[in-house]
Amino acid sequence: MKARGKFISLEGIDGCGKTTLREQLHDYLKDKFEILILREPGGTEVSEKIRDMLLDVRNVGIKSRTEAFLYAASRSQLVEEMILPALQEGKMVIADRFMDSTIAYQGYGRGLDIEFLMKLNELCTGGLKPDLTLLLDIDPEEGQRRRNKDVPDRLEKEGLEFQSRVRIGYLALQRAEPDRIKLLNGGDSIIELRGQALQHMSVLL
Numbered sequence: 001m002k003a004r005g006k007f008i009s010l011e012g013i014d015g016c017g018k019t020t021l022r023e024q025l026h027d028y029l030k031d032k033f034e035i036l037i038l039r040e041p042g043g044t045e046v047s048e049k050i051r052d053m054l055l056d057v058r059n060v061g062i063k064s065r066t067e068a069f070l071y072a073a074s075r076s077q078l079v080e081e082m083i084l085p086a087l088q089e090g091k092m093v094i095a096d097r098f099m100d101s102t103i104a105y106q107g108y109g110r111g112l113d114i115e116f117l118m119k120l121n122e123l124c125t126g127g128l129k130p131d132l133t134l135l136l137d138i139d140p141e142e143g144q145r146r147r148n149k150d151v152p153d154r155l156e157k158e159g160l161e162f163q164s165r166v167r168i169g170y171l172a173l174q175r176a177e178p179d180r181i182k183l184l185n186g187g188d189s190i191i192e193l194r195g196q197a198l199q200h201m202s203v204l205l
């Protein structure tokens with residue numbers, strides 16, 4: 001039987017560089033490992049439909065708790081349909097966002113109860129946690145500058161104060177779980193960040 005694969009998540013506020021790093025890591029690792037790259041919300045047919053609902057700027061009436069449940073539903077499907085089978089087959093899984101986003105965005109950002117969200121995370125993941133989480137930390141103003149060329153989605157439309165609260169949430173999570181969550185400076189160059197990410201990953205592999 002193959003050894004269980006490793007599960008790595010990328011986290012951080014909007015514009016910190018998660019998707020860029022995900023693509024860098026994929027390019028670098030795809031010939032060396034069997035690797036599955038996913039994004040949240042999304043990554044399965046039904047999860048992508050939930051993603052459309054969550055990010056559609058016309059959905060102005062979504063309440064914070066509904067938002068949390070929609071993310072949880074998307075994640076539940078992703079874990080069962082994609083992540084667990086891939087890990088069982090020994091594949092490496094890299095997820096652009098996972099459960100820490102719920103605590104940072106719906107907890108620190110929206111103000112929902114953290115205990116409630118931790119329970120929700122436990123329920124929708126079945127207790128699965130990433131082996132390693134890379135947190136890209138960046139000043140929210142810099143994050144916004146980087147994103148200026150894109151059309152913002154429903155969550156990205158939230159202002160700098162919201163992004164600041166989310167950032168504080170991420171940093172609190174990192175302090176609480178420093179063995180799992182590694183802090184990277186999102187202001188570093190892409191190549192520098194790729195090197196640091198690979199170094200953290202090499203400890204796992």
Ligand SMILES: Nc1ncnc2c1ncn2[C@@H]1O[C@H](COP(=O)(O)OP(=O)(O)O)[C@@H](O)[C@H]1O
Pocket residue numbers: 012013014015016017018019020021146147186187188189190193
């Ligand atoms: N380390 C970096 N240095 C400079 N610019 C970056 C860096 N990482 C990403 N960018 C740029 O910043 C923008 C947002 O990056 P992206 O990866 O989409 O962030 P996220 O997925 O976290 O929202 C993109 O235009 C990207 O090219």
Ligand SMILES: [Mg+2]
Pocket residue numbers: 018019020096
């Ligand atoms: Mg992205």
